[in-house]
Amino acid sequence: xxxxxxxxxxxxxxxxxxxxxxxxxxxxxxxxxxxxxxxxxxxxxxxxxxxxxxxxxxxxxxxxxxxxxxxxxxxxxxxxxxxxxxxxxxxxxxxxxxxxxxxxxxxxxxxxxxxxxxxxxxxxxxxxxxxxxxxxxxxxxxxxxxxxxxxxxxxxxxxxxxxxxxxxxxxxxxxxxxxxxxxxxxxxxxxxxxxxxxxxxxxxxxxxxxxxxxxxxxxxxxxxxxxxxxxxxxxxxxxxxxxxxxxxxxxxxxxxxxxxxxxxxxxxxxxxxxxxxxxxxxxxxxxxxxxxxxxxxxxxxxxxxxxxxxxxxxxxxxxxxxxxxxxxxxxxxxxxxxxxxxxxxxxxxxxxxxxxxxxxxxxxxxxxxxxxxxxxxxxxxxxxxxxxxxxxxxxxxxxxxxxxxxxxxxxxx
Amino acid sequence: xxxxxxxxxxxxxxxxxxxxxxxxxxxxxxxxxxxxxxxxxxxxxxxxxxxxxxxxxxxxxxxxxxxxxxxxxxxxxxxxxxxxxxxxxxxxxxxxxxxxxxxxxxxxxxxxxxxxxxxxxxxxxxxxxxxxxxxxxxxxxxxxxxxxxxxxxxxxxxxxxxxxxxxxxxxxxxxxxxxxxxxxxxxxxxxxxxxxxxxxxxxxxxxxxxxxxxxxxxxxxxxxxxxxxxxxxxxxxxxxxxxxxxxxxxxxxxxxxxxxxxxxxxxxxxxxxxxxxxxxxxxxxxxxxxxxxxxxxxxxxxxxxxxxxxxxxxxxxxxxxxxxxxxxxxxxxxxxxxxxxxxxxxxxxxxxxxxxxxxxxxxxxxxxxxxxxxxxxxxxxxxxxxxxxxxxxxxxxxxxxxxxxxxxxxxxxxxxxxxxxxxxxxxxxxxxxxxxxxxxxxxxxxxxxxxxxxxxxxxxxxxxxxxxxxxxxxxxxxxxxxxxxxxxxxxxxxxxxxxxxxxxxxxxxxxxxxxxxxxxxxxxxxxxxxxxxxxxxxxxxxx
Numbered sequence: 025x026x027x028x029x030x031x032x033x034x035x036x037x038x039x040x041x042x043x044x045x046x047x048x049x050x051x052x053x054x055x056x057x058x059x060x061x062x063x064x065x066x067x068x069x070x071x072x073x074x075x076x077x078x079x080x081x082x083x084x085x086x087x088x089x090x091x092x093x094x095x096x097x098x099x100x101x102x103x104x105x106x107x108x109x110x111x112x113x114x115x116x117x118x119x120x121x122x123x124x125x126x127x128x129x130x131x132x133x134x135x136x137x138x139x140x141x142x143x144x145x146x147x148x149x150x151x152x153x154x155x156x157x158x159x160x161x162x163x164x165x166x167x168x169x170x171x172x173x174x175x176x177x178x179x180x181x182x183x184x185x186x187x188x189x190x191x192x193x194x195x196x197x198x199x200x201x202x203x204x205x206x207x208x209x210x211x212x213x214x215x216x217x218x219x220x221x222x223x224x225x226x227x228x229x230x231x232x233x234x235x236x237x238x239x240x241x242x243x244x245x246x247x248x249x250x251x252x253x254x255x256x257x258x259x260x261x262x263x264x265x266x267x268x269x270x271x272x273x274x275x276x277x278x279x280x281x282x283x284x285x286x287x288x289x290x291x292x293x294x295x296x297x298x299x300x301x302x303x304x305x306x307x308x309x310x311x312x313x314x315x316x317x318x319x320x321x322x323x324x325x326x327x328x329x330x331x332x333x334x335x336x337x338x339x340x341x342x343x344x345x346x347x348x349x350x351x352x353x354x355x356x357x358x359x360x361x362x363x364x365x366x367x368x369x370x371x372x373x374x375x376x377x378x379x380x381x382x383x384x385x386x387x388x389x390x391x392x393x394x395x396x397x398x399x400x401x402x403x404x405x406x407x408x409x410x411x412x413x414x415x416x417x418x419x420x421x422x423x424x425x426x427x428x429x430x431x432x433x434x435x436x437x
Numbered sequence: 438x439x440x441x442x443x444x445x446x447x448x449x450x451x452x453x454x455x456x457x458x459x460x461x462x463x464x465x466x467x468x469x470x471x472x473x474x475x476x477x478x479x480x481x482x483x484x485x486x487x488x489x490x491x492x493x494x495x496x497x498x499x500x501x502x503x504x505x506x507x508x509x510x511x512x513x514x515x516x517x518x519x520x521x522x523x524x525x526x527x528x529x530x531x532x533x534x535x536x537x538x539x540x541x542x543x544x545x546x547x548x549x550x551x552x553x554x555x556x557x558x559x560x561x562x563x564x565x566x567x568x569x570x571x572x573x574x575x576x577x578x579x580x581x582x583x584x585x586x587x588x589x590x591x592x593x594x595x596x597x598x599x600x601x602x603x604x605x606x607x608x609x610x611x612x613x614x615x616x617x618x619x620x621x622x623x624x625x626x627x628x629x630x631x632x633x634x635x636x637x638x639x640x641x642x643x644x645x646x647x648x649x650x651x652x653x654x655x656x657x658x659x660x661x662x663x664x665x666x667x668x669x670x671x672x673x674x675x676x677x678x679x680x681x682x683x684x685x686x687x688x689x690x691x692x693x694x695x696x697x698x699x700x701x702x703x704x705x706x707x708x709x710x711x712x713x714x715x716x717x718x719x720x721x722x723x724x725x726x727x728x729x730x731x732x733x734x735x736x737x738x739x740x741x742x743x744x745x746x747x748x749x750x751x752x753x754x755x756x757x758x759x760x761x762x763x764x765x766x767x768x769x770x771x772x773x774x775x776x777x778x779x780x781x782x783x784x785x786x787x788x789x790x791x792x793x794x795x796x797x798x799x800x801x802x803x804x805x806x807x808x809x810x811x812x813x814x815x816x817x818x819x820x821x822x823x824x825x826x827x828x829x830x831x832x833x834x835x836x837x838x839x840x841x842x843x844x845x846x847x848x849x850x851x852x853x854x855x856x857x858x859x860x861x862x863x864x865x866x867x868x869x870x871x872x873x874x875x876x877x878x879x880x881x882x883x884x885x886x887x888x889x890x891x892x893x894x895x896x897x898x899x900x901x902x903x904x905x906x907x908x909x910x911x912x913x914x915x916x917x918x919x920x921x922x923x924x925x926x927x928x929x930x931x932x933x934x935x936x937x938x939x940x941x942x943x944x945x946x947x948x949x950x951x952x953x954x955x956x957x958x959x960x961x962x963x964x965x966x967x968x969x970x971x972x973x974x975x976x977x978x979x980x
Contacts, residue, residue: 178845200749212749213699216767252843255822255829260782262774388698388806395807395965398958400900401814409903411445417903418910427911427951 098132098141112145112155172245186236187249191384193230194250194259197222198384221381223264224250250382257387264379399426439467439517442895446902447520453905454523455494458483462491463500463515471504471514471598498552499591499676502598514598522679524901524963529682533587536685540571540578545587545677553591553676556669576669583669586719589678590670592641599634606630644673683971684718690968691799695784699768702747706765707784709737710794721971728791735762766792778829800972801886807968808889812861819844820852824861824884832865832881853882860885860892894969900962908955917948 119129133156136142143159172178197220200212222230228246231237253259395401399422400409409415417423439447444467452460465480466472472480478488492513495501502514526549534542543563548554554562556579564571582588610626611618618626688711696704713733714726735758738744744761770787771779784799785792805828812820822842827833835853839846856862867879911917920941923929929936937945 172843178843180845183843212747213703213768214749215764216773218749248843251841252822255825255842256818257821257825260774260778261776262779263776386698388694388802395897395900395962396810396814398900398904398962400903401811406896406899409899411902411906417906420903420907423907427954 098136112147112157114153114155116153118156182237183249183252186231187253189231189234189236190227190246190249191253191258193227194222194253194382195384198259221262221383223379223381227382254382257385259382259384261380262383264381399423439515440895442899442902443517443521444468446898446905447515447517449902449905449909450520450523451495451500453909455491458487459491459494462488463495463520466513466515467517471512473509473512476509477513496596499595501596502601503596504598504601506601514600519679521966524959525679525682525686525967528686528960529677529679532682532685533582537578537581540574541582544575544578544582548588548675548677553674555674556671559675580669583675585681585716586678587681588675590642590644591674591676592638592644594638594641603630603634606633644670680721681719683721683967684715686964686967687721687796687972688715690803690964691784691794694799694803695769700747702742702744703765703769705738705742705744706734706762707769707794709739710734710766710785710792712737714794724795724797725786726794726796728788728793730791731759731762731766734766734792735759738762800968803968803972804886804890807965808861808886808893811893812856815859816852816856819848820856820861823849823852823856827862827882827884828886832883834879834881838882857882861889863888890969890973894966897962897966897969901959901966904955904959904962908952911948911951911955917944920944 115129115133118124118133119126122129124132133142137144137156141159142156145155145157147153147155172183198214200214224243224247227250228241228243231241231246250259250261254261399420400406403409403420403422405415409417409420411417444464447467448460448464451463461481461483462477465477469476469480474488474492477492478485481488483491492501495515499519500516502516504512504514506512530542530546530549533545540563544559547559547562556576559579560572560575563575579588607627607630610629611623614622614626688708691711692704692708695707710729711726713729713736717727738758744758744765745755748761748764766785766787767773769784770792771783772787773779774782780786781798781802783795785794809821809824812824819842822844823838826838826842833841835846835849838853839849842849853862857864861884862882863885865881865883866873867881868874869877869879912921920937923937923941924945
């Protein structure tokens with residue numbers, strides 16, 4: 025062994041200038057002072073076991089093995105959980121925030137759930153994630169999916185029930201009620217000038233009044249349902265503020281005696297209207313300037329059925345403009361509806377400017393009545409069937425019962 | 438060139454009308470596209486006389502085109518559209534009877550039976566039983582039919598394959614382009630060739646009417662209006678103009694759609710509007726009808742109709758007809774819904790004080806309805822919802838579909854894949870990264886109307902073939918065949934009641950019912966074919 029190597033190795037043990045040979049072997053003990061000082065400062069007692077095995081050993085092995093850091097982690101997660109404001113937290117986010125290893129986090133969470141302090145909650149938007157929330161908190165409704173989801177699943181029967189109720193509500197207001205036979209024979213319609221169709225807000229009110237379900241619904245939910253009904257072709261969405269293109273000028277001159285009536289109606293109606301309705305229409309991109317005025321106008325139009333103005337309904341629109349004329353002195357309300365029709369504004373939101381009402385329609389299913397009766401349409405072996413093969417029309421088993429059973433149905437009736 | 442389903446259908450139609458020999462010839466020509474006579478002889482293994490007779494029959498009934506090609510000499514090609522129109526002949530006869538009475542129906546039936554006929558022959562054939570009054574009435578009706586273009590003259594030009602001529606004209610136009618042809622020039626060449634072809638056809642069809650020899654002796658010179666006296670040219674062969682009858686079928690479909698969507702009175706008003714412009718409707722490809730005024734529409738309303746029953750108006754007294762008509766037309770025009778969605782759901786369009794029926798909008802809507810009904814049968818109402826959503830809003834991801842349509846993703850996914858197997862919906866892949874890694878791609882679903890219509894049309898042809906085959910098979914069942922043969926006997930045909938046993942009569946009754954059902958089903962499927970093919974505003978060409 026090289027002596028210089030040893031010297032160099034051992035040289036680091038004792039700091040320089042403390043134990044040089046000259047100092048040590050000098051006569052008096054004065055030079056030994058720093059050395060003694062040095063040695064007195066060294067730790068005494070048995071050597072400590074080194075930190076081996078990484079994190080696990082840090083907590084669970086050795087003399088100082090305690091769960092204290094573990095508990096600290098737990099509280100740390102608690103704190104993070106509280107700060108996330110009733111949202112769930114994904115394990116990946118816990119890992120990112122606490123900078124802990126995956127296994128530690130997993131074990132902490134397992135022990136926490138065992139103690140009943142946090143619970144796992146399913147997220148409808150990302151069903152494959154493991155998300156946790158504190159046990160005494162309820163997750164926000166948008167994470168559970170709102171009223172449509174029960175236990176992670178879309179509750180189709182509930183949706184169907186609600187949409188059927190909505191459809192009935194819209195239908196009641198879209199077709200005039202006549203006595204019995206007349207309705208089925210003639211299926212009368214309202215003319216273009218009819219205005220008493222429902223808005224989504226009114227549908228919501230009806231739903232809540234009818235107590236079909238206990239879950240709290242908002243206008244957005246109702247609008248989602250109504251949009252699905254539009255997709256099914258059962259109702260249609262029309263702008264709330266519109267005029268037939270040939271409305272008579274004569275009607276406007278009749279308006280003056282009934283201004284007083286409209287004023288009183290306005291007061292009655294405003295008290296029963298909803299604030300959210302106004303907000304929504306205010307925010308809608310309207311082609312009518314002066315939104316507050318137009319809101320009052322359109323609200324009056326829409327909730328006109330609340331009052332008993334059956335005879336005034338058709339004259340209400342020009343009358344309303346006339347009263348607006350007199351009240352505001354500007355022709356804000358009169359020009360936009362005519363421009364909505366005559367200029368074909370390419371922006372769609374301008375059409376729906378002052379709100380949207382819904383109207384039920386009879387579905388147009390014309391051609392299907394014919395071909396839907398063909399067994400071939402529903403045949404599972406249609407592609408395989410051919411003139412020569414084992415599956416052919418001559419011996420088709422689906423045609424046999426069809427030919428024998430059903431009489432020829434007259435679909436033109 | 439036809440695909441297998443169409444070819445089989447055409448063959449079946451020909452066989453049911455003309456017999457198996459002609460059917461063999463038809464199927465051979467259809468399989469090969471077009472053939473010259475020697476090859477036809479070789480493939481069919483029939484005697485030359487038979488083949489020539491079959492070709493004559495097909496030419497007589499406007500089912501065969503000639504053309505002249507350099508390599509093969511004279512070649513024959515089958516006119517598939519004409520062949521498929523034969524399914525509607527019954528309806529044409531009925532329509533003619535509705536419009537022009539019994540004599541009209543008889544004339545049309547005769548012309549359809551013979552393919553093409555000259556007027557003297559028509560009159561001679563039909564007045565066998567009644568030699569006194571019939572000729573005059575028949576000539577009058579014939580004049581009206583030709584005037585209104587229900588019968589059109591059969592020209593030499595119509596026997597030449599139009600595709601061949603189109604290629605030739607296009608070649609000529611392209612030769613005029615010097616240098617490299619741009620895309621626009623190529624397209625213009627094709628359009629010019631097409632226009633030239635149409636013009637030639639129209640000119641050729643002017644042959645039908647000729648001026649009567651004017652008798653100047655008793656025409657007062659002070660008369661302002663000079664009447665054009667046209668009469669039917671006796672030397673010209675006339676055939677049925679299917680397009681004109683198709684217009685009637687289309688109008689009926691539109692009325693039925695309106696009555697389903699609104700009510701009977703609205704459909705009455707629409708019928709009046711269509712009748713007002715009917716004389717000018719000549720082609721199915723018109724985008725919209727001519728404009729007519731409200732007064733004109735009101736004039737064509739039937740007298741006893743009660744329009745007020747279908748409308749609920751405020752005033753208690755019955756409003757005048759004009760107001761009612763205006764209201765109905767407003768409803769039909771979606772006047773209270775000026776959005777694009779409303780316009781796509783309208784039947785007529787109002788401009789000033791004129792009203793026009795929007796054929797293209799209606800046709801497109803009817804096409805969508807057919808596709809939706811097919812989807813409803815095969816995939817349920819959820820499938821219909823998906824299709825309507827995609828047709829309205831372009832391309833969408835699967836997640837958006839399940840969110841907006843409020844259905845579970847696990848429901849939506851199998852539906853989408855089943856529907857795409859039938860080409861009702863199609864897929865568009867949008868890669869997120871430069872390499873096309875399937876896990877990192879957007880898959881957008883959309884509805885391609887043209888592709889879906891074409892595929893459904895093929896399957897409807899196959900359905901029609903199945904129905905026809907089944908009808909034939911039912912007829913050839915041994916027991917029934919025996920009874921039918923017995924019925925053909927001269928003594929039995931006079932007196933069916935006594936000479937047929939009860940069983941046989943029951944068997945016959947059953948078969949009659951089955952045949953009626955199959956025929957009605959065939960008519961209904963044919964209506965769907967009409968919507969998809971003839972009303973398709975974008976031409977579904979086999980070119």
